[in-house]
Structures are given as C-alpha cells and as structure tokens.
Amino acid sequence: MRRHFNKRLDIETRFEQARRRNLASAKPGLHKCILVLDGLKPDFNIGKIFRSADAFGAREIHLIGIRSFDPVPAKGSVRWVCFHTHDDFSSCYRVLSQQGYSVIVLEPGCSNQLGEYAFAKKTAFVMGHEEFGISFDRREFPAVDGLSIPQWGHVQSLNVSVAASIVLYEYVRQYGRLLSEGLPQKNTAVNTRWEGG
Numbered sequence: 001m002r003r004h005f006n007k008r009l010d011i012e013t014r015f016e017q018a019r020r021r022n023l024a025s026a027k028p029g030l031h032k033c034i035l036v037l038d039g040l041k042p043d044f045n046i047g048k049i050f051r052s053a054d055a056f057g058a059r060e061i062h063l064i065g066i067r068s069f070d071p072v073p074a075k076g077s078v079r080w081v082c083f084h085t086h087d088d089f090s091s092c093y094r095v096l097s098q099q100g101y102s103v104i105v106l107e108p109g110c111s112n113q114l115g116e117y118a119f120a121k122k123t124a125f126v127m128g129h130e131e132f133g134i135s136f137d138r139r140e141f142p143a144v145d146g147l148s149i150p151q152w153g154h155v156q157s158l159n160v161s162v163a164a165s166i167v168l169y170e171y172v173r174q175y176g177r178l179l180s181e182g183l184p185q186k187n188t189a190v191n192t193r194w195e196g197g
Contacts, residue, residue: 018071018078026082030057034124039065047073048161056168089136110146
C-alpha cells in the first residue's frame, strides 16, 4: 500500500512540474484536430498520446476526469501541447461545440469506418477509458458521431495510444499542412551497420 502511495505521489509531483512548464511554453498545434481523453488511466497511455499529438501537430488535448498523469512517457511533449481539464464530458462538449468542433467517439463496432470517413476540418476525437470506454451516454449527445478503426484480427482491440496515433495520421492525411510549415525535421537516423571484427 505504501509503495502504491509513493508511486502516486511521484506521478503527481512530476505532473505538477510538467503542468507549470506547459503553462509557460505550450502553443496550439498546427492542425485543427483535438484529442479528448475521457477518464484514461493516469499511467503510460496519456503520455504516449501527448507524444503523438505533438508529432502530428494536434491543436490541443482535453482531459475529462483526469487530475494528473505520469508525464514521463510523453518524453517532454507535455511541455509543448496545450491541454485543458474538465470534470465531465458535458462541460468539454459545450466548449468544443461553441468553438465549432465536430465530435467523434472512437469505438469498436461503429458503422462509420476510418479510411472511408471524411472528417470536418475542426474535429475532436474522443478516446474512452482503456477498460470501461466513454463516461457518457452517446444518446444524450446526438451530434456526436461514432467511428471504428477497421481490424482484421481475433482480439479487435487496439491500445488507446495506438488508436490515437492512427486517427491523427488519418486526420493529417486529409488536412495536413506542409512539413515545411511545422518545426524543422531532425535527421535522427541510427546507423545499425556493425563494423566489428
């Protein structure tokens, strides 16, 4: 129990440091897409999603019911990606609607399939909890659309950070700005040739 408490305290401390850096450095991303993380676990997926949001130039991230998370898996991206917190989906939805965003929930079993769906330029993608899904009843939000990522395997379940990366890639494929409009690309190729004897 004490070990779990210390881990939680470490995460909260790291989060608070990252949040302060974010307030000083973050600017809206190049693209008009937004990620909404609805009650995700505070361990590693949120940080990985921040990395993808930074890489694909997402405008910002909205966190629902998430008070803190471990920023370490973000590899510094929490500093650069704007994020906002909400107590519930209703308050988040109200903000996004007022800004003119179409809201799409990523869920398995939807009739709309990624790759066949044309996004609005201002689209917010909702990613639900890893085990329990979204925190709200979609019937109460009839304007919210559902979207599935086609899968051909047995499990039919993607990790939420992988799903976020896939949907961001598809958004950028449809509306992506030129690479020259983003930050300069670094050549980070690794030489894997072995030159031993």
